[in-house]
Amino acid sequence: RQIAGELRSAIDRNEFYVLYQPQRSLKTQMLIGYEVLLRWQHPVRGLVSPAEFIPIAEETGEIFRIGEWVLREACAEAAKWDNELVIAVNISAVQLSQPNLPEILAQVLLETGLPARRLEIEITETAIIGDKARALHVLRRIKAMGIAIAIDDFGTGYSSLDTLNSFAFDKIKIDKSFLLLSHDRPQARAIIRAVLALGRSLDVPVLAEGVESNAHVDLLEAEGCEQVQGYLFGRPGAAPSLATLAIASS
Numbered sequence: 001r002q003i004a005g006e007l008r009s010a011i012d013r014n015e016f017y018v019l020y021q022p023q024r025s026l027k028t029q030m031l032i033g034y035e036v037l038l039r040w041q042h043p044v045r046g047l048v049s050p051a052e053f054i055p056i057a058e059e060t061g062e063i064f065r066i067g068e069w070v071l072r073e074a075c076a077e078a079a080k081w082d083n084e085l086v087i088a089v090n091i092s093a094v095q096l097s098q099p100n101l102p103e104i105l106a107q108v109l110l111e112t113g114l115p116a117r118r119l120e121i122e123i124t125e126t127a128i129i130g131d132k133a134r135a136l137h138v139l140r141r142i143k144a145m146g147i148a149i150a151i152d153d154f155g156t157g158y159s160s161l162d163t164l165n166s167f168a169f170d171k172i173k174i175d176k177s178f179l180l181l182s183h184d185r186p187q188a189r190a191i192i193r194a195v196l197a198l199g200r201s202l203d204v205p206v207l208a209e210g211v212e213s214n215a216h217v218d219l220l221e222a223e224g225c226e227q228v229q230g231y232l233f234g235r236p237g238a239a240p241s242l243a244t245l246a247i248a249s250s
């Protein structure tokens with residue numbers, strides 16, 4: 001396919017950029033960090049969603065170069081901030097199957113000077129089920145480096161509880177679909193409540209994604225959710241300026 005070839009030259013043509021979406025404490029509204037979201041500005045097709053091109057990049061193997069580019073970009077940016085904010089980077093299933101992912105992460109941290117404690121990687125459940133033993137081995141090595149590991153889109157994979165049972169994640173991100181459906185479906189709210197209870201019993205912080213309205217905030221406050229991310233608290237945007245960060249951290 002043509003798009004596969006175009007993906008191969010996209011880095012060199014400077015067609016990729018990343019956006020940053022804030023993650024906040026619900027109680028204090030304080031910034032915790034930012035999730036990094038990749039964008040591809042194609043000269044003809046326009047803005048192409050990662051949901052569209054990441055699967056192709058995974059098929060062609062281009063994801064390795066792209067993933068490393070995102071990591072470097074994000075870590076270099078966060079290293080400029082004079083604070084303890086965390087930068088959360090999505091790591092795809094294929095990247096996780098790469099045995100030298102820990103070395104790549106170490107290299108990027110070394111090059112950019114970002115302390116490991118300020119990097120978090122987001123992994124979906126589906127990334128772990130393929131070659132599970134190998135994925136868990138890679139995750140253990142990454143965690144031992146001091147990098148935090150979040151489980152992303154939680155609740156939408158095939159074996160959520162098994163995944164939690166297999167690895168000591170540092171954060172659970174409840175998939176946005178639950179909150180977005182909570183208005184119409186009492187089941188969705190029950191599931192959010194159950195995931196929050198699970199997080200409390202496992203002593204793992206839970207972040208709710210897709211917070212778009214004050215009704216969502218009311219629900220999350222009532223259920224005792226600690227961390228939030230969504231359009232209400234900030235859309236994905238350009239890297240925060242140092243002035244913005246100074247205000248946000250004071």
Ligand code: G
Binds near residue numbers: 049
């Ligand atoms: O930001 P947006 O809603 O367009 O993201 C769509 C999907 O692409 C989400 O599942 C998100 O996790 C994923 N995504 C965004 N940026 C990256 C990235 O840098 N790497 C990987 N592997 N996935 C990403």
Ligand code: G
Binds near residue numbers: 090176209210232
């Ligand atoms: O799969 P992952 O959770 O990494 O993807 C995050 C995706 O969710 C990104 O595409 C981002 O643009 C999108 N997103 C972030 N906040 C909101 C929100 O409040 N509502 C909706 N509908 N999407 C959101």
Ligand code: MN
Binds near residue numbers: 090122152153
């Ligand atoms: Mn994510």
Ligand code: NA
Binds near residue numbers: 152154173175
């Ligand atoms: Na998610």
